[in-house]
Amino acid sequence: MSRRLSLGALGVLASLGLVPASARAAAAEDFIRAQDVFINSASVLVAGKEYTTTGFRIPKVANSLDITITGADVGLPFSQSIELHGVRSGNLLSWTFDKTFNPPLELGGTQEVHRASGTLFFTANLLAGRQSPRCNDLACPRNVLLSQTPNSWIRVEGEGALGVGFSHLITVPRFRALGGLGQPGLAQLSIPDTAPICSGPVDTFFPMSAFLTGWAPAGGTKVDFTSTHPQYLKVPPNVFVKAGQSFASVKARVKAGFTGQVGVSASSAGVVVSRQVRISPQADCASGGRVRTVPLNVKAYVPDLLLGCINCTELIDIGMRDTGLVRVSRVDSYFNGSQLRPLASVFDVASVNAIDMTDSGLVTGTLVPQTGSAPVAFKASLEGGPSAPVLLGAFTPTRIASNGVVFGHRSTRTGNIAVYHDGNSLKDLPIPGASASQVTAVSDAGHVAGTYERSGDVRAFLFTDGTLRTLPQLARTTTTVPVAVNIRGQVVAHSVDATGDVLATALIDSDDTIHVLAVPSGFDRLHATSINARGWVVATATSSTGSSGFLYTPEDGLVDLNRIIQPAAGVVVTDAVSITEADRVLVNATAHGNRSLYLLTLP
Structure with missing residues (x-):
């Protein structure tokens, strides 16, 4: 059963390609905060004749809309000042003025201007990412475009030759100016390229x-x-990056059956980054039969010299390029491939409890800002931009999506309620009639999986592009609990009894086809931990005498990792922890009696 719901943040305007009204209003806020306005192009219409001007900087003090100008500021031969009083309504800005000149302004020796009054109306909009702000053909740090709207007017009154009075109504058919603050350029466009996009x-x-x-x-x-x-x-077409954030994520949609190469680009402040995306046939995402015949290379995930301890490392999550979050001697740290950095030091806080990380380096969890304060949920970017955390408030985060939306739960008297934080506020996940719910898995393509309870019945669900689908039950008398979901919408799940024991593990395809992963011979239980875009699953099989890590592929089924690693490695795999989109498997293994994290890779 599926049902179309408005999931707010899952579309996150990124999927829709729309900029919210709040973003348009925010342009006016930046305009007010900044100094000065640069007129790129303006024209006025007087008695049927059009006069143009360009290239003038209008002085404006920061944090105010009121402007004081002189004739010199706009290329006119007078030094008396005119006070313009500014008013804001959303992204609409207006200025009114009424100036009596004393002494009168002389124009051409035959006319005197006694009074000038008027009201000017403009809209403030953020510059598009592809636009590079220019002031007199030079780059200038501005992010707001000011454009005229209808109904702007100026009236000039005075006395002409022979003492004949005049009153001219002036309209403003064109006005474009730059204001606001400097905006960041684009550092990186990240696209999954370590595994086929199919x-x-x-x-x-x-x-x-x-x-x-x-x-x-x-x-x-x-x-x-x-x-x-x-x-x-x-x-x-575009996405709005909120204040204080340093990334924007979107979902790209591939037409059914299409294969080939397509160019994609992203731009900010006129800086453009382009990538080529190859869309492969569906079969390429499922292929992988060479795992049985090609021994896997083995290497320590974090070098011993960086750890400085033995039997002290636990994986939290792994991203692309083998970066990851690890817990070393109970200290949560970020490993970037060559350095191990405690997150408390990175964020300059008392302590951090990291929970989840996306392939692109977005991380969530809870942190204690200073000793003695209460933990708060946070999110941050650890790759490609500033790393200062954004505090989200008091709830329990469990997953973060590639678009920066954080999922988790809040506690009630009847149980936990699944929530998401879209960067603005905390909202309940919209599951009609649910008395309790939780999010257990999120994919980088925006799929959200978990469980909900309705009238005492607990069922598994999957949100795909805003559509809620109830997943099939693996057994009638047990609860199906999603463990992980890949970018194709395949879910690996457990069948759990009332005591929490895992009785069965299965892979659920996007068409609800169920592939049961049978418990390997000699073991009692099988716990899945991760799935990648190919549909490869890693799991740990346990018995009363020990455990071993396993890899499932559609071609080979379940394979004991200890049977396909390089014999000279000298390690024994005890747990399969995670698998990346590059088909790299992270495991717990022992060597010479010491337990550590190891990375298994195809040659």
Whole structure:
């Protein structure tokens, strides 16, 4: 059963490609905060004649809309000042003025201007990501475009030759100016490239993340996205990066059955980064039969010299390029491939309890800002941009999506309620009639999996592109609990009894086909931990005498990792912890009696 629901943040405007009204209003906020306005182009219409001006800087003090100008500021021959009083309504800005000149202004020796009055109306909008702000053909740090709206007027009154009075109504047919704050450029466009992106019988999705060179200013920043062939690979036209954030993520939609190469681009502050995306046939995502015949290489995940301890490492999560979150001697740390950095030091806080990380380096969990304070949920970017955490408030985070939406739960008297934080506020996950719910897995393409309880019946669910689907039960008398979901919407799940014991493990395809992963001979239980885009699953089988890590592929079924690692490695795999989109398996293993994290890779 599926049901279409408005999931708010799961679309996160990123999927829709729309910029919210709050973003338009934020442009006015940045304009007010900044100094000065640069007129790129303006014209006025007087008695049927059009006069133009360009290239003038209008002085404005920060944190105010009121402006004081002189004739010199706009290229006119007078030194008396005119006070313009500014008013804001959303992204609409207006200025009114009424100036009596004393002494009168002389124009051409035959006319005197006694009074000038008027009201000017403008809209403030954030510059598009592809736009590079220019002031007199030079780059200038601005992020707001000011454009005229109808009904602006200026009236000039005075006395002409022979003492004849005049009153001229002046209209403003064109006005474009730059204001606001400097906006960051684009540092990186991240697209999954460590495993094939494949088409399918229905439209499929994959995530893209654009990282800025710095924080978005107070009013936010636009990042534009384009596709060379939108009929086959569709991306939203733009996404709004909120103040204080440094990344934007969107979902790209691949047309059913399409294969080929498409160019995609992202841009911010006129800086454009382009990538080529190859869409492979569906079979390429499922292939992998060479695992049985090719021994896996083995290497320590974090070098011993960095650890400085024995039997002290636990994986929290792993991202692309083998970066990850690890817990070393109960201290949560970020491993970037060459350095091990305690997160408390990275974030300059008392302590951090990290929970989840995306392939693009977004992390969530809870932190204690200073000793003695209460833990708060947070999110941060550890790759491609600033790493200062964004505090989200008091709830329990469990997963973070590639678009920065954090999922978790809040506690009630009747149980936990699944929630998500979209960067603005905390909202309940919209599951009609549910008395309790939880999110257990999120994919980088925006799938959200978990369980809900309704009238005493606990069922597994999957949100895909805003549509809620109840997953099939693996057994009538047990509860199906999703463990992980990949970017194709395949879910690996457990069948759990009332005591929490795992009785069965299965892979659920997007069409609800169930592939049961049988418990290997000699073991009592099988616990799955992770799935990648190919549909490869890693799991740990346990018995009363020990445990071993296993890898499932559609071609080979379950394979004991200890049978396919290089014999000279000298390690014994006890747990399969995670599998990446590059088919790299992270395991717990022992060597010479010492337990540590190891990375298994195909040669």
